Amino acid sequence: MEHLKIDGRQFYNMILNGSNKLEEDKEYVNALNVFPVPDGDTGTNMSMTFRAAATEIIGKENLPLGEVAKQLSRGALMGARGNSGVILSQIFRGIAKGLEKKETATAREFALAIVEGARSAYKAVMRPTEGTILTIIRAAGDAAEKSKETDITKLLAEVCKASEDMLNKTPEMLPALKKANVVDAGGMGLLKILVGMYEALKDDLNVSLIGEVAVKKSQEPTGNIEETEITFGYCTEFFIVSDTLNPENFRREIEPYGDSIIVVGTDGLIKTHIHAEDPGKVLSLARAHGQLSKIKVENMREQHTQLLESKEEASKEVITDIETKENKPYGFISVSTGEGIKNLFSEELGVDVVIEGGQTMNPSTQDFLSNIEKLNADVIYILPNNKNIIMAANQAAEITDKKVYVIPTKTIPQGVTALTTFNPEASFEDNCSAMEEAIKNVNTGSITFAVKNTEIDGKEIKEGNILGLVEGRIEEVGYDPYETCEAIIKNMVTEDSELISIYYGEDTDDDKVQELVEKLEEKYADLDIISYEGNQPLYYFLISVE
DSSP: OOOSEEOHHHHHHHHHHHHHHHHHHHHHHHHTOSSOSSOOOHHHHHHHHHHHHHHHTTTOTTSOHHHHHHHHHHHHHHHOBHHHHHHHHHHHHHHHHHTTTOSSEEHHHHHHHHHHHHHHHHHHOSSOOTTSHHHHHHHHHHHHHHOOOSSHHHHHHHHHHHHHHHHHHHHHHOHHHHHHTOOOHHHHHHHHHHHHHHHHHHTTOOOOOOSOOOOOOOOOOOOOOOGGGOSSOEEEEEEEEOSSOOHHHHHHHHGGGEEEEEEEEETTEEEEEEEESOHHHHHHHHHTTSEEEEEEEEEHHHHHHHHHHTHHHHTTSOOOOOOOSSOEEEEEEEEEOSHHHHHIIIIISOOSEEEEOBTTBOOBHHHHHHHHHHOOEEEEEEEOOSTTTHHHHHHHHHHSSSEEEEOOOOSHHHHHHHHHHOOTTSOHHHHHHHHHHHHTTOEEEEEEEOSSOEEETTEEEOTTOEEEEETTEEEEEESOHHHHHHHHHHHHOOTTOOEEEEEEOTTSOHHHHHHHHHHHHHHTTTSEEEEEEOOOSSOSEEEEEO
8 A cells, every 4th residue: 555654653553563573583683693602682682672662652653753753762762772772772763853743754754764863873883883783774774865765665665675685785794794694683673673664554554562571670779767757758750741841940940849859851851750748749830841741659658668567588689779868979880690799799899779780681771860860979980891781871871960970891890890999089080080991901701601503713612612701702612611711711811910800600619619719829829819709690700800
């Protein structure tokens, strides 16, 4: 059927079908990841990102096209996970910009929106790599811009064909893809979405979102305050839809009515958090400025009573979410997994918020933003501790009106070093420089297992092999994690080395770990050797040599 224009409802169905298509094929996309370690989660990250975006527009199919696209963009922005998810969110942010304030769009207008999506994606990446999702969206934009079609269905057919053709060329752009005989995973994920959008329009589908995304609930804030100390008893959160409201002006307006006030604004949407004694008064003030949505009011006194009743059990858990009543000069948010490592960050290194995450489990932009809002500090430092989490952390830092700085830590040992380098007496600028300089001197290794058969750098790898990595590069292929760990440390130690730190995971044997440490102490008698029970999954050992 010919479509000379599309409206909000048609775009809505296109998006939901694109989300469903990717959700159904996410494991196939995951399998395209070249590296054989257990963190091939491109398909999962993209699917969770786009599903968050699609969920944001549920029930809004009757809105104008531009408004549906705007709501979609917000959902993608907040739900973005991993580098591929952040780039995907920027693609649809650009598309939303191209469709801004439009009731409907012609083929030409929709084509230019795709071009804007490609521009937005490239702007988000400091050093774009060709042969990735960026190349695919650029090909989609080029095809859309050159198209003479007036039928949007045929336009999308051309866009999908150009994207697929370019995707098939990605192995020629990236040697690692060619050697593994696969195409780029992120590019494939984007193609799945585009094909889903095309099929929905071609067949005039009315689509429902399949499945549900599991959302990990944050732990309740913990502390020792008594019920009588809660001056403002209702935790109140809501969004104001307004293109004119200034967040700072509204913050001042509601300041007399509570504390723990956070007012953040982006793209005509103001998110507010306040502890108020009369939430109705605050909501009335907000309603005068625009429409309200996602209103949540919780009785903190009641919650606190329940918390005290379960305090003995809760005390066994790691504090991963905290709301500080008194203002602090600085605060830290860190990402990690494994009870031992989380305890190390929160209890020994003074991190305020430890977000559960790491390999195969990348926090979203919203996860970071929620914890930024709850942490009452003049300056907040974020330690992502994983290269695939840095972009989401940066995106959250850009959205908030708080002073947030992301230290680009790519590993747990880098995060530990950054924290031990921090000087509370130094200036913000000096601390940022010192921490960034310190992590450059951390040589990081890891021991894990292969999840697929492949060949990398001349090394033949079989599924189940033990892999020893140094700075992300596979240096050892073996059969025993303890022997491989010893070999990797030998590879890492130099005449300038002073300290070896070992974090052992949940799948290691305590006795064998102790034997390994004793061997290392004998072999490297001049070096300090520290071992931690990290309890991290997937990785037998995380190692640093400094």
